[in-house]
Amino acid sequence: MSHPFHSTLRELVLDAAAQGRTLRPHGSGSKDFLAQQLAGAPLDMRGAQGVIAYEPSELYITAHGGTRVADIEALLAGRQQMLAFEPPLFGPGVTLGGMVASGLSGPRRMAAGSLRDFVLGVTVMDGQGRVLHFGGQVMKNVAGFDVSRLIAGSFGTLGLILDVTLKVLPLPQxxxxxxxxxxxxxxxxxxxxxxxxxxxxxxxxxxxxxxxxxxxxxxxxxxxxxxxxxxxxxxxxxxxxxxxxxxxxxxxFFDGDAPLWRVALPPTAPHLALDGDTLTEWNGLQRWLRSDTDADALRHVVGAMGGHATLFRGGRTVDRALGVFEPLKPEVMAVSQRLKHAFDPSGVFSPGRLYPEL
CATH class of the missing domain: 3.30.70 (Alpha-Beta Plaits)
Structure with missing residues (x-):
């Protein structure tokens, strides 16, 4: 369903592309800390809010990207349903678009699956102002290369998230x-x-x-x-x-001055032998580490265990310069660059948010 705000967005995107300027889409800004860099003129995506469709019996909900996640969860709870991946809410105004763009999941992810697993469809505006629809409303409609799930975790670098359809599940008895x-x-x-x-x-x-x-x-x-x-x-x-x-x-645990690392490890990985305080989730698959260990040394240890690490909060300037997110292999970076160019050929959206090359 189109919204008057989308016309405004299209004008801004086309103007930015024509003038060689960049835009940084955002919701409440609760995850601005998680970035390689924040570049581009801030573009508030909260101009379109509200639920478009909710079918409890079909287990899906569709809403505009600017809708507050708290409002969606309150609506679902009234029908004894939930967002089973328990998305982190780092503030009261977290939006649906921001939630999907960050791709983060909470404690129940170990049993229910990740946010990406629950994205049935998205509507996005690309860097040429085109409105693109991906996926559907039920799992049986989702086939082939699933772009809708690719948008999850893209941090606004591929396009503007206009609306999202999510699978919902019943609350446990x-x-x-x-x-x-x-x-x-x-x-x-x-x-x-x-x-x-x-x-x-x-x-x-x-x-x-x-x-x-x-x-x-x-x-x-x-x-x-x-x-x-x-x-x-x-x-x-x-x-x-x-x-x-x-x-x-x-x-x-999350209070403190030491840098916060998010470490993903295989299920058989032993104790993380690094200085600092640790909080372990997901049966050991996700380990939060507060440590002053430099980024290279930390990633070497984690990599040897078959895992990867993200500098989630804080960190020295030199460590952040080495990369907030795990460095990509050359072949993966090449694919990522082609995707970025396909969606955003003029480089309008959030340049360098994930990696300097994107």
Missing amino acids: AEQTRVLELDDATALLRMREWGAQPLPISATCWHGGRLHVRLSGAQVALDAAAPLIGGEAVDAVEAAALWRSVRNHTHA
Whole structure:
């Protein structure tokens, strides 16, 4: 569905392309910190807001890119549904377009899948002012090279996200969080063992010698799993606050001056032998590290373990100059450059946001 704001956007895009200027699309700006550089005239995408279509029985919702994620989640909760990937909300005004552009997922990603897995379709405006539609409203309509999921995590470098269709899921019938006193190595071992079993684990978080495990699903499944997990049950209100703090980075771990690294590792990776404080999620697949270790040394250690690292917050100027995001292999960079040129031949959108070459 077209919106009057889209005409304004098209004029701005065509003018920028003609004048050789650049634009930086943004929503609430809650993720401006996560960038190689912020370049281009700010372009506020909140001029079009609201839900376009919501079909609870078909498990999808379509909304304008400027719609607040909090409003979407409130609407879904009223029908006992959710965004199962639990997108991080680093502020109250996080928009749907910004959420998709960043591609970030929260604690439930380990069980439900990533944000990219839930994007059924997108409408974008490219660097020539064309409105392009990708994907559909249900999974069976999504086939071939799925551009709609390519937009997820593109940080506004390919086009303006006008509207998005997402798959939604029912809220779990019941949830329970358990806590165990374990050191890092033992916690990783236990999580690896649980990962090989059909347990209803929807989130894990280890920090400071305590491993929290969230169980979600039918009550009978939770009752059967709890003795296998062990530990003690956590009060429901306290548990909800914990997972909210991990999801939105308000947990005490995320406070501090040391650079924050997001480290992705394979499930068999051992303890991360680097100086600093660690918070581990997703059964060990995602590890947050607060460390003053220089970027080259850190990425060398992580790479040797089969993983990659993103300088999520902070960091020295020299470290950020080496790259906030994991450097791309030459062949991957070549494909990325061709995609950038196809969508944005004049280089209007967010130049250098991900890499200087884009």
